[in-house]
Amino acid sequence: MSRDFVHESRPGRVVFAVGARTRLPEEIDRLGLRRLIVVSAPTHKDLVAELSDALGGRIAELHPHATMHVPVAVAERAVARARQVGADGCLAIGGGSAIGLAKAVAKDTALPIVALPTTYAGSEMTPIWGLTSDGRKTTGRDPLVLPSLVVYDPELTVTLPPRSSVTSGMNALAHAAEALYAPDGSPITALMAAESARSLAGALPRVHADPRDIGGRSEALYGAWLAGSVLGATTMSLHHKLCHILGGTFDMPHAGTHTVVLPHVLAFNLPAASQARSALKTALGATDPASHLFHLAQDLGAEMSLKALGMPDDGLETVVEQVLAAPYANPRPFTEADIRHIVGNAFSGAAPA
Numbered sequence: 346m347s348r349d350f351v352h353e354s355r356p357g358r359v360v361f362a363v364g365a366r367t368r369l370p371e372e373i374d375r376l377g378l379r380r381l382i383v384v385s386a387p388t389h390k391d392l393v394a395e396l397s398d399a400l401g402g403r404i405a406e407l408h409p410h411a412t413m414h415v416p417v418a419v420a421e422r423a424v425a426r427a428r429q430v431g432a433d434g435c436l437a438i439g440g441g442s443a444i445g446l447a448k449a450v451a452k453d454t455a456l457p458i459v460a461l462p463t464t465y466a467g468s469e470m471t472p473i474w475g476l477t478s479d480g481r482k483t484t485g486r487d488p489l490v491l492p493s494l495v496v497y498d499p500e501l502t503v504t505l506p507p508r509s510s511v512t513s514g515m516n517a518l519a520h521a522a523e524a525l526y527a528p529d530g531s532p533i534t535a536l537m538a539a540e541s542a543r544s545l546a547g548a549l550p551r552v553h554a555d556p557r558d559i560g561g562r563s564e565a566l567y568g569a570w571l572a573g574s575v576l577g578a579t580t581m582s583l584h585h586k587l588c589h590i591l592g593g594t595f596d597m598p599h600a601g602t603h604t605v606v607l608p609h610v611l612a613f614n615l616p617a618a619s620q621a622r623s624a625l626k627t628a629l630g631a632t633d634p635a636s637h638l639f640h641l642a643q644d645l646g647a648e649m650s651l652k653a654l655g656m657p658d659d660g661l662e663t664v665v666e667q668v669l670a671a672p673y674a675n676p677r678p679f680t681e682a683d684i685r686h687i688v689g690n691a692f693s694g695a696a697p698a
């Protein structure tokens with residue numbers, strides 16, 4: 346096999362350990378930050394209180410106003426507060442929504458981001474930002490929004506409910522799967538993606554059975570770190586395009602939508618992506634990766650139909666129109682009939698075919 350690739354490593358420090366949050370003060374000092382604005386969702390009040398006690402005078406402002414999909418008005422308010430209090434860094438505590446808000450702040454202010462992820466979404470490892478206005482989500486890439494420091498502490502994920510843990514883990518698996526057939530993948534991203542799929546698929550039954558299983562939580566978060574890394578390093582394909590459209594158009598839950606769509610897109614794409622297919626077969630220990638992931642998620646209690654997640658009965662036409670509106674990377678060319686087939690199956694909750 347002849348090799349031909351480009352690989353670019355991204356800067357950023359990662360600290361990964363059970364209890365790693367206790368190292369936050371020394372890590373913040375290492376970056377020389379003294380006036381942090383702390384962004385989080387309102388639901389993370391207790392965790393924010395615990396961490397801000399430990400950080401003492403390094404905090405200039407608590408800003409617990411993160412919401413899903415980063416509405417422009419929410420972003421503008423956070424940017425204004427960061428400027429008013431003279432923040433020199435932005436500490437994001439939470440899932441993709443809190444980290445997304447920190448990215449919106451960094452995009453406008455160039456403040457460095459420190460992230461403490463509490464889900465498996467992986468945004469902390471990417472230079473991708475997203476903002477929503479009038480029901481439309483805009484995304485882009487900017488090195489300014491890539492966190493300078495990510496502190497992964499599996500203990501922060503034990504409160505994530507079993508079903509959310511499964512769907513969030515499937516969201517991460519989707520990054521790994523699409524990185525395996527990305528047009529700009531490299532041998533390094535392929536290794537990371539395969540290892541990510543292996544650790545996530547092995548860990549999800551464990552965290553579902555016992556959300557406080559710290560070994561399982563550690564494996565899942567490790568897989569999520571790798572998944573976020575390859576999401577940031579490669580170009581995603583049809584699966585991410587479909588989820589972006591579904592989420593933006595019908596305000597559907599992010600991780601749940603990824604969970605439903607992934608097996609159907611893989612059933613379509615893997616026959617045209619032999620290296621990705623064999624990497625996933627090995628990583629998952631399964632002869633049919635698409636069917637394996639469908640049954641894994643279903644057996645762990647995930648909702649497997651887009652209809653149940655809120656897609657309207659007449660939503661298919663809008664999705665088809667938007668998918669076909671702009672060209673998109675994909676290992677297998679698709680037609681309108683293919684999209685109808687994929688989304689139709691995902692809508693009804695049928696097994697991938």
Ligand code: NAD
Nearest residue numbers: 388414440441442463464466468471473501502504505599
């Ligand atoms: P989220 O941050 O909205 O969290 C989902 C829910 O879980 C929220 O209600 C939150 O309060 C709760 N939660 C989070 N952590 C918890 C914990 N440990 N215990 C209990 N509850 C907890 O959602 P998400 O799935 O993490 O992220 C989705 C968002 O991130 C979407 O807007 C998506 O577009 C974005 N995203 C962006 C990127 C990127 O690279 N830019 C990558 C992945 C996701």
